[in-house]
Amino acid sequence: xxxxxxxxxxxxxxxxxxxxxxxxxxxxxxxxxxxxxxxxxxxxxxxxxxxxxxxxxxxxxxxxxxxxxxxxxxxxxxxxxxxxxxxxxxxxxxxxxxxxxxxxxxxxxxxxxxxxxxxxxxxxxxxxxxxxxxxxxxxxxxxxxxxxxxxxxxxxxxxxxxxxxxxxxxxxxxxxxxxxxxxxxxxxxxxxxxxxxxxxxxxxxxxxxxxxxxxxxxxxxxxxxxxxxxxxxxxxxxxxxxxxxxxxxxxxxxxxxxxxxxxxxxxxxxxxxxxxxxxxxxxxxxxxxxxxxxxxxxxxxxxxxxxxxxxxxxxxxxxxxxxxxxxxxxxxxxxxxxxxxxxxxxxxxxxxx
Amino acid sequence: xxxxxxxxxxxxxxxxxxxxxxxxxxxxxxxxxxxxxxxxxxxxxxxxxxxxxxxxxxxxxxxxxxxxxxxxxxxxxxxxxxxxxxxxxxxxxxxxxxxxxxxxxxxxxxxxxxxxxxxxxxxxxxxxxxxxxxxxxxxxxxxxxxxxxxxxxxxxxxxxxxxxxxxxxxxxxxxxxxxxxxxxxxxxxxxxxxxxxxxxxxxxxxxxxxxxxxxxxxxxxxxxxxxxxxxxxxxxxxxxxxxxxxxxxxxxxxxxxxxxxxxxxxxxxxxxxxxxxxxxxxxxxxxxxxxxxxxxxxxxxxxxxxxxxxxxxxxxxx
Numbered sequence: 001x002x003x004x005x006x007x008x009x010x011x012x013x014x015x016x017x018x019x020x021x022x023x024x025x026x027x028x029x030x031x032x033x034x035x036x037x038x039x040x041x042x043x044x045x046x047x048x049x050x051x052x053x054x055x056x057x058x059x060x061x062x063x064x065x066x067x068x069x070x071x072x073x074x075x076x077x078x079x080x081x082x083x084x085x086x087x088x089x090x091x092x093x094x095x096x097x098x099x100x101x102x103x104x105x106x107x108x109x110x111x112x113x114x115x116x117x118x119x120x121x122x123x124x125x126x127x128x129x130x131x132x133x134x135x136x137x138x139x140x141x142x143x144x145x146x147x148x149x150x151x152x153x154x155x156x157x158x159x160x161x162x163x164x165x166x167x168x169x170x171x172x173x174x175x176x177x178x179x180x181x182x183x184x185x186x187x188x189x190x191x192x193x194x195x196x197x198x199x200x201x202x203x204x205x206x207x208x209x210x211x212x213x214x215x216x217x218x219x220x221x222x223x224x225x226x227x228x229x230x231x232x233x234x235x236x237x238x239x240x241x242x243x244x245x246x247x248x249x250x251x252x253x254x255x256x257x258x259x260x261x262x263x264x265x266x267x268x269x270x271x272x273x274x275x276x277x278x279x280x281x282x283x284x285x286x287x288x289x290x291x292x293x294x295x296x297x298x299x300x301x302x303x304x305x306x307x308x309x310x311x312x313x314x315x316x317x318x319x320x321x322x323x324x325x326x327x328x329x330x331x332x333x334x335x336x337x338x339x340x341x342x343x344x345x346x347x348x349x350x351x352x353x
Numbered sequence: 354x355x356x357x358x359x360x361x362x363x364x365x366x367x368x369x370x371x372x373x374x375x376x377x378x379x380x381x382x383x384x385x386x387x388x389x390x391x392x393x394x395x396x397x398x399x400x401x402x403x404x405x406x407x408x409x410x411x412x413x414x415x416x417x418x419x420x421x422x423x424x425x426x427x428x429x430x431x432x433x434x435x436x437x438x439x440x441x442x443x444x445x446x447x448x449x450x451x452x453x454x455x456x457x458x459x460x461x462x463x464x465x466x467x468x469x470x471x472x473x474x475x476x477x478x479x480x481x482x483x484x485x486x487x488x489x490x491x492x493x494x495x496x497x498x499x500x501x502x503x504x505x506x507x508x509x510x511x512x513x514x515x516x517x518x519x520x521x522x523x524x525x526x527x528x529x530x531x532x533x534x535x536x537x538x539x540x541x542x543x544x545x546x547x548x549x550x551x552x553x554x555x556x557x558x559x560x561x562x563x564x565x566x567x568x569x570x571x572x573x574x575x576x577x578x579x580x581x582x583x584x585x586x587x588x589x590x591x592x593x594x595x596x597x598x599x600x601x602x603x604x605x606x607x608x609x610x611x612x613x614x615x616x617x618x619x620x621x622x623x624x625x626x627x628x629x630x631x632x633x634x635x636x637x638x639x640x641x642x643x644x645x646x647x648x649x650x651x652x653x654x655x656x657x658x659x660x661x662x663x664x665x666x667x668x669x670x671x
Contacts, residue, residue: 026482048514092490194378197371197653199608202626202645206379209630209638210386286499290612293501294627309501313616316505317520319513324505331498338497342489 008054009038067095089343096339103333107152114146119301126315126322135325139311144322147303148329154298155305156333158215159285162222166284167277169223170230175261175269177231178238185235192228200225200287205296213296222284229283233276237269244268271348278341282334289330305330361658368654375646376428380421383635424639433640438632443640447622451644453524454614454621457537458606461544466599469549473556473595478583480561492550500609504543504616511539522619540617547609548602555598559591592663600656604649 012035019027034053041049071094075086089097106113115132116122120142127137135144177185195203204221211217241247242265250264291297292306300307308326315322427433433443476488495503512520518538528536560583563569572586573579611623618624622641629637 024483026479026484030483030487052510194371194374197650198375198378198642198646199604199649201608201611202642202649205611205626205630206382206638206642209633209635210382282497286497289499290501293499293612294615295631296627306499309505313505316508317513319509321509324502324509327499327502327505331494331502334497334499335494338493339490342493 004054004058005050008050008057009035011057012038063095064091067091067098070094070098092339093343096336096343099332099336100340103152103156106149107156110149110153114143114149116143116146118142118147118150118303120146126312126320136322138308138322139314142301144325147308148305148326150303151305151308151326151329154302155289155292155330156285158218158298158304159222159281159288162219162288163226163277163281163284165219165223166225166227166280167230170227171234171273172261173227174231174234174236175238175265176257177235178242179257179260179265188231189235192231195225195228200283201290204287204291205294208291208296213291213299215298218288218291218297222287225287226280226284230273230276230280233272234269237272238265241265241268271344275341275344275348278337278344282337282341285330285334357661360661364654364657364661368650372647372650375650376425376643377421379639379642379646380424381417383639384417428640428643433643434636436634436637438634443636446637447625447640447644450620450622450625453619454610454623457540457614457619457621458544458603458610460534460537460541461548461606462603464541465545465549465552465602468545469552470556470595470599472549473553474560474583474588476553477557477560477564478579480557488553492554495546495550496554500543500547500612501616503546504539504613507539507543507546508616511542520617522617524620537619540613540619543613543616544606544609548606551605552598552602556591556595559594559598560587563587563590593660596659596663597656600652600659604652604656607645607648607652 012031016028016031016035019031038050038053041047068091071086071089071091074089074094074097075083078086121140122143123133123137123141125137125139125141127133127141129136129144133143133145135148138144138147173188177188203225207221207224208217238261247260247264250260255264288297289306292304293310295307295310297306298304300311305326309323309330312323312326424434431444431448433447435441436443436446439446472488476485479485508520511517519536520539522537522540524533524536564587569582569586572582577586610621611626613619614621614623615627622644625637626641626645628634629641
């Protein structure tokens with residue numbers, strides 16, 4: 001631990017000197033603030049705060065390093081057109097892509113990665129972490145690491161299915177409304193208004209209290225709640241495209257509505273729609289995680305990140321961080337997706353500001 | 354003045370209409386139950402007579418429209434019927450918890466709104482510096498983490514490890530006001546963290562959008578300081594989007610409050626709703642949903658009306 005503290009202060013001092021040499025006033029303030037703050041905390045006997053900061057610094061440094069390496073590796077695996085994109089990728093977005101990739105792979109290959117089964121009781125309850133059980137065990141003695149791995153398949157898969165449904169319904173209705181206009185536009189628009197005027201979690205709770213908590217109900221509810229969002233965006237971007245000359249040309253050729261949507265409008269609206277896909281996935285994922293946390297999502301013994309937080313919540317009052325592991329898995333994934341979406345929006349908006 | 358009154362009345366009319374439609378959805382969604390309420394509540398084992406007696410007791414034998422209008426007129430006066438589980442009137446069960454929830458939401462809003470607007474202005478002033486980029490990352494992270502993650506982190510660091518605030522917000526009747534504020538600090542802080550981030554980003558965006566305008570350039574060129582440009586020249590024109598986003602976030606607080614109440618075992622209406630959902634106590638579920646939806650619609654309406662009122666062109670017609 002003493003070495004850590006030494007390295008920490010040396011790194012802070014080095015960065016301070018570096019920012020003084022490079023004459024970066026804003027960076028200088030930050031490093032000076034951190035350095036003086038840490039020294040003051042040590043003097044006033046609040047060393048545990050410094051240790052927390054050191055841990056945070058380690059995590060940050062590790063993730064930045066991972067993102068940097070990922071960016072370096074990625075440029076060798078993409079087609080030549082994308083190399084420029086990859087090289088100028090911000091570290092946050094690279095980190096986001098890396099996390100998304102890891103989660104997807106973990107979810108797909110869950111049974112091969114997890115050392116134990118998802119509902120298999122392998123040790124005593126609330127066992128601490130060791131060589132065999134990397135993250136300890138939960139309230140029934142199931143291996144936490146295996147359950148996190150399976151959770152990547154169950155929770156993320158469920159949210160992904162709901163997102164795809166919401167997206168398919170919302171985007172096709174929205175583009176159709178943009179092309180057709182008239183009564184279809186009016187009815188779909190009013191319907192979207194009504195659904196969006198009820199808070200999402202409340203709407204989900206109402207429907208789940210009636211139809212019970214089965215996987216299909218959850219997927220349908222989440223899709224019903226978030227398709228109006230997609231509908232509005234798809235309609236807005238669709239309407240901007242519909243007024244273009246090439247649409248008129250296609251209409252004069254005698255193409256049908258469905259052809260117009262598929263071949264003329266969709267290729268011109270992909271960028272905002274893909275960004276929206278990411279955002280809607282985050283919302284759906286957080287909604288389903290919230291429902292699971294309330295005990296109304298996937299039912300046990302299925303491993304699911306939201307319900308794992310709830311099941312182990314009692315440990316919090318002993319200062320144990322086990323319930324935070326699944327919670328941080330949820331947070332990490334949504335934050336990563338938001339980083340990527342932020343970068344995409346920034347890129348397509350042509351670097352405004 | 355005629356234009357603006359008409360606009361506001363039109364919005365109010367729309368709001369009432371939406372509320373009516375939502376109340377219809379809430380009431381008739383329960384009618385969609387496979388079977389009906391009586392069969393669902395009593396379960397498979399109940400005899401036909403018990404089910405029939407239960408139907409008579411809660412008045413299920415009358416047509417749904419009659420029951421809907423009775424329910425709606427009751428709801429307006431605060432009478433939401435009788436709980437299926439405890440037989441107590443729903444109105445009294447909700448009244449006390451509703452005031453608790455409103456207290457928590459107000460507590461969070463009173464802290465969050467000024468802090469968010471101030472920080473938003475500050476970040477707009479410091480745009481494109483390292484502070485701006487760090488705040489961008491921090492706010493993005495805080496928006497996208499689930500409420501219970503933020504809540505548990507706060508519990509671990511501010512309660513278990515340092516003992517600054519109590520981890521559970523249990524209320525008793527005879528608490529002094531400072532004691533009450535201390536007890537409910539962590540749930541309020543969770544809500545503050547989750548909403549502040551969004552409001553900050555929108556405030557920053559609203560101000561930066563205006564900074565490209567020629568009159569801002571003019572002000573800069575005649576030598577007005579950066580801070581003054583923002584506070585005196587930009588802010589008055591940015592109020593409309595800021596008010597909208599504040600009202601929308603207050604509406605968001607209403608949803609966020611459910612999860613936060615469950616984490617901190619806070620005796621509010623959100624927890625009542627979650628309990629009622631797992632017990633399938635439909636009158637309580639309907640009442641809570643109606644209250645949440647009404648508040649949500651009201652705040653969205655406030656956002657609209659606020660945006661109209663803060664637009665000088667609409668306020669002073671030619």
